[in-house]
Amino acid sequence: MSTATPTPASHLGRLHVEHDRGLGLGPSRWPLGEIRVGETVTATAEITAVKAFNGRTRMVLDDGHGGSADIVIDTSRVLAAFRAAGFPPRPGTRITVHGTVAARSPIPGAPRGIDAHAIRVVQ
Numbered sequence: 473m474s475t476a477t478p479t480p481a482s483h484l485g486r487l488h489v490e491h492d493r494g495l496g497l498g499p500s501r502w503p504l505g506e507i508r509v510g511e512t513v514t515a516t517a518e519i520t521a522v523k524a525f526n527g528r529t530r531m532v533l534d535d536g537h538g539g540s541a542d543i544v545i546d547t548s549r550v551l552a553a554f555r556a557a558g559f560p561p562r563p564g565t566r567i568t569v570h571g572t573v574a575a576r577s578p579i580p581g582a583p584r585g586i587d588a589h590a591i592r593v594v595q
Contacts, residue, residue, distance in 0.1 A: 482520075482534050485583025487541035489513040504541050504584050509575045513586060515541070516568040516594060522561045524550075529561070533569070542576065543569055545588035557593035566594040 486503045491513045507513060517533035520540065524530075529550045534540045554561050571588035 482540040483538060484532075484540050484542070485585070486539035487515055487517060487533055487586075488535045488537060488539050489515040489586075503539060504573060504586070507573050507584075509573050509584065511573050512571070513573055514568065514570045515543075515586065516566065519561065519563050519565050519567060521563060531561070531567075533567070541583070541585050543571065543586040543588045544574075545569065545571070545591055549588075549591055553591045553593050568592045568594055 485505045488501045489504050489507070491500070491502050491507050491511060504513070504515075515533060515535070517535045517540075519531050520534045521532040522529065524547050527547050528544055529547045530542060530544050532540055532542050550561055553567070559565075568591070569586060569588040570590040571586045574585045574587040576582060576585045
């Protein structure tokens with residue numbers, strides 16, 4: 473008999489991302505919430521939700537380690553990446569995004585997201 477391994481609860485704005493803090497050590501993994509707004513990051517994670525609106529696409533990504541974040545990217549970039557993969561954007565797909573940390577709310581401590589500039593389908 474097998475038992476399911478519990479998945480940590482996902483915390484919005486805590487997605488683990490690659491970020492170079494400029495210390496000469498190269499990029500390392502950090503929770504998104506610990507990186508300043510406007511800094512450049514790269515993340516590889518699974519899409520849990522996707523919605524297109526007004527030429528932009530919003531996705532929620534989950535890193536599988538308890539962190540998630542919302543990203544916003546130009547829809548034409550999403551369509552090009554998924555056209556190359558041969559299937560439409562959908563939950564369960566792993567992607568890599570590159571972009572800048574964005575404040576989604578003026579309220580201090582609110583979850584941060586990513587304004588993505590590039591996307592690549594990993595799976």
